[in-house]
Amino acid sequence: AQSVAQPEDQVNVAEGNPLTVKCTYSVSGNPYLFWYVQYPNRGLQFLLKYITGDNLVKGSYGFEAEFNKSQTSFHLKKPSALVSDSALYFCAVRPYRAGNMLTFGGGTRLMVKP
Amino acid sequence: DVKVTQSSRYLVKRTGEKVFLECVQDMDHENMFWYRQDPGLGLRLIYFSYDVKMKEKGDIPEGYSVSREKKERFSLILESASTNQTSMYLCASSFSEGTYIQYFGAGTRLSVL
Structure with missing residues (x-):
């Protein structure tokens, strides 16, 4: 069975610094991978996806992810x-x-401090 | 823009009540989903529907049922609400082919007292 692990419950970063939110997965075959973001009291919004092709995927709001x-x-x-x-x-x-x-995955809370 | 609308943002119900959560999508998506979101547990799939009147159980279907009489509408039913069903409920929809991106509603925060 497939699974997704987000090893950090929370990530803290200062404004202007680079950020990384980690994700590892376990599936059989080639996966389709997604990132979503949830703002307070809102549903999930799609950020980006990897299906095939270039391992570096660019998405919304300046985010990218590397497969x-x-x-x-x-x-x-x-x-x-x-x-x-x-x-x-x-x-x-x-x-x-x-x-x-x-x-x-279980989700990771990102806190960006001014 | 894809729009998934959940009928209520907040609901407060009593133990034992029958509860209906409604979800409507306007993108002619074949698939619709109900998830439950709890802190530290991420999203857990309750039920999934791939067509009108068709449904599949997800990871945590116990205590829930669903109804899909029209393509655009997917209802989650709590037959007899219990306090352990207090949670955030999220509806999503997607096409059955292509990228499999799911589009989410804003969520319903249900409190069972």
Whole structure:
């Protein structure tokens, strides 16, 4: 069965510094990988996805993520954090040819301090 | 823009009440989903529907049922609400082919007293 791990419950970073939110996965076959963001009292918003092709994927709001097959990771990154990036971030995986459901990680809270 | 609308943002119900959570999407998506979100547990799938009147159990279906009579509408039903069903409930929808991106509603925060 597939699984997703987000090893950090919270990540703290100063505004202007680079940020990384970690995600590792375990699936059979080639995965579809996703990042979502949730702002307070809101639903999840899609940020970016990896399906195939270039291992570096660019998404909304200046975020990017790097797919690393050998390390089974899909870390979310941003070169310069903003206070408004403070939110809850979820990584999700869909195994290749495995239907319509996604498996989500437990979420990582990102706190960007001014 | 895709729009997924959940009928209530906040609900307070009593133990034993029958509770209906409604979700409507306007993108003609085949798939609709109900998740439960609890701190530290991420999102857990309750039920999934891939077509009208079709449903599949997710990871935590106990205590819940669903109804999909029209393509755009997916209802979650708590037959007899219990305090351990106090949670944030999220509805999502997606196409059955393509990128499999799920689009989420704003959520319903349910408190069962």
